[in-house]
Amino acid sequence: MIKIPTLSREQQLRSHTTGRLVGLVGAVVLIGSAYLPWAYGSAALDDMTFLGGPSPLQFCGLALGVLVLAALLVPRLIGVGRFRHRLGWVRAAKAASTGALVFLLLVLVSIALELGGLVNVMYGGWVALAGGAASFVGTRLMAADRAPTIAAAQAPQWLEILLIALTVGAAMLAAAFALNLSGGGAFVTFVTFVATVVAVLIRSGLMQWLSAASARHRKVLILAAFVVAFAFPFTQGGSDANMSIATQVLIFAGTAMGLNIVVGLAGLLDLGYIAFLGAGAFTSAILSESAFSTVGWHPPFIVVVLISACISATLGLIIGSPTLRVSGDYLAIVTLAFGEIFRISMNNLDGTDGPLLTRGSNGIPAVPDLVLFGYDFGQRHTVLGLELGRFSNYYFLLLVMVGLFILVFTRLNNSRIGRGWVAIREDEKAAEAMGVNVFGLKVFAFAGGAFLAGVAGSIKAHQDISVTPDQYIFLESAFLLAAIVLGGMGTVLGVLVGATLLKLMPEKLRFVNEYRLLIFGLLLVLMMRFRPEGLVASRRRALEFHEEDEELAERIEDELEVRAATKGTTR
Template sequence: MIIPGVPVALQRKYEPVARIVAIVAGVLLAGSAYLPWAYSGDALDDVSYLGGPSFLQFVILGFGLGLTALMVCSIRFSQGIGRFRIGWIRGAKALATGALIAMVVIVAAISFELGGTINVMYGGWIATVLALLAFVATRFMITELDPDLNTAKTPAWLGILAIALIMLVVLFTAYYALDQSDPGTFVTFGIYAGTVVVVLLRTGAMGWLTSVSSKHRRVLILSAFIVAFLFPFTQGGSQANMSIATQVLIFAATAMGLNIVVGLAGLLDLGYIAFLGAGAFVAAMLSESAFATIGWHPPFIVTMLISGCVSATLGLIIGSPTLRVSGDYLAIITLAFGEIFRVAMINLDGTDGPDLTHGSNGIPGVPGLNLFGFDFSEEHTILGFQLGMYSNYYFVLLVLVAVVILIFSRLNNSRIGRGWVAIREDEKAAEAMGVNVFGLKLFAFASGAFLAGVAGSIKAHHDISVTPDQYIFLESAFLLAAVVLGGMGTVLGVLIGATLLRMMPEKLRFVNEYRLMIFGLLLVVMMRFRPEGLIASERRQLEFHDEDEQLAERIEEERHDAGEAEGVPAGTEEVTR
């Protein structure tokens, strides 16, 4: 990296000195974790002890040691190890940047929580100065090594072990993040986690992990399901944490349905929350609530299917006359549909229309689910672990998300999915090649709406009450942001995006007035530096980085290797295409 305004010759001259400074700063930064950072233990996770680091201080210790190791490797293995070129310096820069941001946030949190910077002890200032010194030193390193670990020949046992370790880290990260009630600790830990991800990306390790995961996809899916299943057992019966977790799963299942509409078919839908609301209202009206407006109370399985079908019917009704337009016009129409749905639910109060929803009061008192004699509203003890109401809903939603992922994956890999992608890329060209454009667009709208309606039927029992004000445009915007942020057309990306956008507002309530502004800024930064999303598909990577010849060659080699592994002769894929 070349620093603007600084001659390259000057950077090259001081680069050896900068390496040594960065190594020394990394060692001292690790040692600063044993110093007190605050006068009182009331700030963060008690960083006031001398010689007794807290968890946050231990992470800074790890950052310091990691920075030192990467810098030593950049000197010792300046040309890489063997035939791999590893981005040691890129990783070191990311670690130094993350450490500096984390220390600034820590100092600000201590000052805010204890009442002034005077409460920051010498250890906190020393760690901040060392992080700044490491940051400046790494900026003088202009040697950029392109990480390329994707073609590494990895033994099967090592790949499986790496997947298992990643899943354990994910489980611990989710447990620790949800367990934090202190805002400063949560934000700092989020910066730590984000820095680790950036380091993996910059060093090329993330590409290697992606390659390993694709080779052992079944192991990855099984490990992810086991980790998700074990998550409630790590919460100690906490209702608050499990409530957030269930909201994340509801949001994720709904976002997966929107991913079909936006990510695959390329239809910009700004009123998608209406389908979730339709499913929730249908479930509430058919429930055994004292305020239910329909006298028929079928089993929940039947109610869930009816909710999905009603939402799909709404999708067909709104889609039939409007899907002949596209782009901005379709976005405006769907935005209007979302508002029409909310106003219509308010008017179904018995005065302006039939009494189906009780107007703005909605339908309260929706009872908990009862499936096959299992009461979801009661606490249960399994293997000595206490599981509350939200834990029960969590397991049901976990099954729902698994089914939604299965449906999405099958559709994505089918002829229908290829038709959707063709429509998204060039609707006129797809129509010229014989693709039933209108039929596939309508099917995308209806199938996405069906999945949202099913999720809404569970949400009604989870939230206990259903009101029109729960389904406003802002919720549609968050759903769309989750799809775009995570990576359109991918499963893992949407799950990550939904998790971030649903969990962050719950943990950032201390900045309630500014959290939307913070989200907006983060999205702007994200779209500037990684427009394809956190987890991008190969096609999206090539769309946004078409000038990256190395990326195109690597993707083509992976496709070629996959074709040979399946017994397809080289070049057959292109001919078939």
């Protein structure tokens, strides 16, 4: 047996002190390097050629240096040992330094690729990389601190509400800034910066505190989120390109919310869910006033939405009733076959191989814009002095749709039905033995998820102007499922985060079009290795995947005690 030598207490202290000093020097160098030129030409990223005038991405590097500096310096200045609740200062410093090093490497690689070689990296870029590397090495020499307990702390109500509002507002500004970035390299580096900030919040314990504060002021969080979401189009300066991406994200998120009922709550693997979105879209297009519509009946859109949703739900019942008696891989194969059957059937309803309904592979083009209560969604409107285009109009409608979907999902999740779904997901035999109507709840999950997808599809048909069978292929179902797994199954915020990332990143990474699926696959592999429960996981799933993590169990127990105490106080 090989014995691993351990450092003495004195050696550990010396290494910790040296690491802190090296980390501080690296952070200061990184902060100062932001005022030096990083690139030789202005075409790289966001013009990093100025001396004394940092670009936005250079300010991001400066901010990461400030985070490292604060995490290493603040504990010594304020004497944190006297506080009852502590933050994970060293953990935060390590996360910030790691993120800073990755951020700087991506910046230098982007400059080299966009300008034609590393020779185009100016001295400021190398100074920044040296500072990031020094802070990384220094923090790695430091001993890890104890787990943060700040999650159990309570601040004055006005302060908690203010911080919640500021966090939501910062998220909107970050999303608006990311959409306005034109280059793929700039987008990737900024996403790395945002991910680093989130990692620092998580490692320090502030994210857990913010989560507990949000639970205490849930109504404030919901109100702030929707106010910020409604204000988002006013930050885009009338850009149809950015708002088009935003509407696609909302459609994708709304559809994923329906699939989250099937997969996240009931635990049923559905690989053909995109068919329900297509059924709603085709129904809405057929009943629209398009010149290519094959049906002479054109009811109001409110009626069309209900019909589209009911047809999708009926398809869910048809596919669910005979097939939900199987489970696991067999259910996945059946649902995959159903998705392909739907696409082939839409191709065959062309008047030659079958009835004339969908016009085959040509689909139904020229679907007119919606007109609800006299409001034409296809016209530009001026609101508060700002001009809103066609996609902004659909954005507001889709935002209301997603809000209703979230309400439905949370109500179901917290009801007896939701508890039955979770029981089926955990152990179907045990749930049936306890009297849960397993088959009935499975069918209801399929029908309910399909109903929501039908609503999203009916709006998508008008927003996309045309509907064709090739829009609803297996790859789209795989992306929907990946959004749920990536974000966190069974959670609302997780689905929204996963859907946003998977819909936004392909739009911004067109410069690596041939490798997008490869990059996507690598990201999923890394997620399954380091965070299998998803980016925003429920407590149950976090404990399932990290049963050996005693620190996580203690933190969750503390949060539950805080919530129980808060409820007792409010009562």
